Amino acid sequence: MPQNLLDFDLDGLTAWFTELGEKPFRARQVFHWMHQSGVSDFAQMTDIAKSLREKLVQQACVQAPAISYAHTSADGTRKWLFDVGVANGIETVFIPEDDRGTLCVSSQVGCALECTFCSTGRQGFNRNLTVAEIIGQLWVAHHSLKTEPNRTTGEISDRPVTNVVMMGMGEPLANFENVVTALGIMLDDHAYGLSRRRVTVSTSGLVLAMDRLAERCPVALAVSLHAPNDALRDQIVPINKKYPLRELMAACRRYLVHAPRDFITFEYVMLAGVNDQPEHARQLVELTRDVPCKFNLIPFNPFPDSGYEKPRAESMRVFRQILQDAGLVVTTRKTRGDDIDAACGQLAGKVADKSGRVMKRMHKEAA
Secondary structure, three states: OOEEHHHOOHHHHHHHHHHOOOOHHHHHHHHHHHHHOOOOOHHHOOOOOHHHHHHHHHHEEOOOOEEEEEEEOOOOOEEEEEEOOOOOEEEEEEEEOOOOEEEEOOOEEEOOOOOOOOHHHHOOEEEEOOHHHHHHHHHHHHHHHOOOEOOOOOOEOOOOOOEEEEOOOOOHHHHHHHHHHHHHHHHOOOOOOOOHHHEEEEEOOOHHHHHHHHHHOOOEEEEEOOOOOHHHHHHHOHHHHOOOHHHHHHHHHHHHOOOOOOOEEEEEEEOOOOOOOHHHHHHHHHHOOOOOEEEEEEEOOOOOOOOOOOOOHHHHHHHHHHHHHOOOEEEEOOOOOHHHOOOOOOOOOOOOOOOOOOHHHHHHHHO
């Protein structure tokens, strides 16, 4: 079976070329062609010797996940469904703004953490994505968007994707090695050259893996918090039973020693009557008093049979004001792409859960 070269960072590709008896600079050339030029046909890599190109045709390929469909929202948000196997799909979302283009990338087929308000979590878990399947989402988005003019300026950009957030389907830190390798490719100047400040990993709170990420690849960190106390978080974010808030806050403080930003972003999905009351906001102030942070409040995006409702605008206003009065930086996420089910918490894809309940195994892998 041909080796998919999208599975390699530059060090891995160099090692593979060395095994072929090729010089290291050849790996760098191919790496450029793949990631900077978006070329998957070895015959088009014109500065590489013909004999090497013929060898690569026999032994390798450059293959991103196949696109099952692509939709564009009325607000310009783009969503792709990628085929990653029989009855399996992953979804990727591009959110254009005047000053940036943010790509939301998936790390797993489904998710095993079972957060109760998340559509993806309701689908069950199938498997981790490979490096090629993770970086392939950026590869497809980056090179397809390079041919399209900006909706506001009309200009075509060489770098349409300026930010990447690992906030799509799955828990990134439960697929640690593949995610870290993909992050390295995103940051590599020979590939996409993204700044560590512009790449964000979101986690529900896998504490041991957070420490490993700080050592291996400290990018910006977002923590899916969603509750100000253990009793409530145990209910809606079950991983909290393994890593309660005291341990999670300590891990956040440790991470900040290595982080490219001087704060942690806490994501907080607002659920009407569940976690959106003034007392919840006051508890959050106390919980995060020793953690430099900002809050991103996310109004719940309804999906069928969720059991939750979107909060009232007044509830969100009061909640936000309490946090701001305590000196916290607070943003409210604008709902984007909900007409194509691309809003936060709505990514579900066509997931087939072949593994049953795998929570215990996922926790063991994360540890």
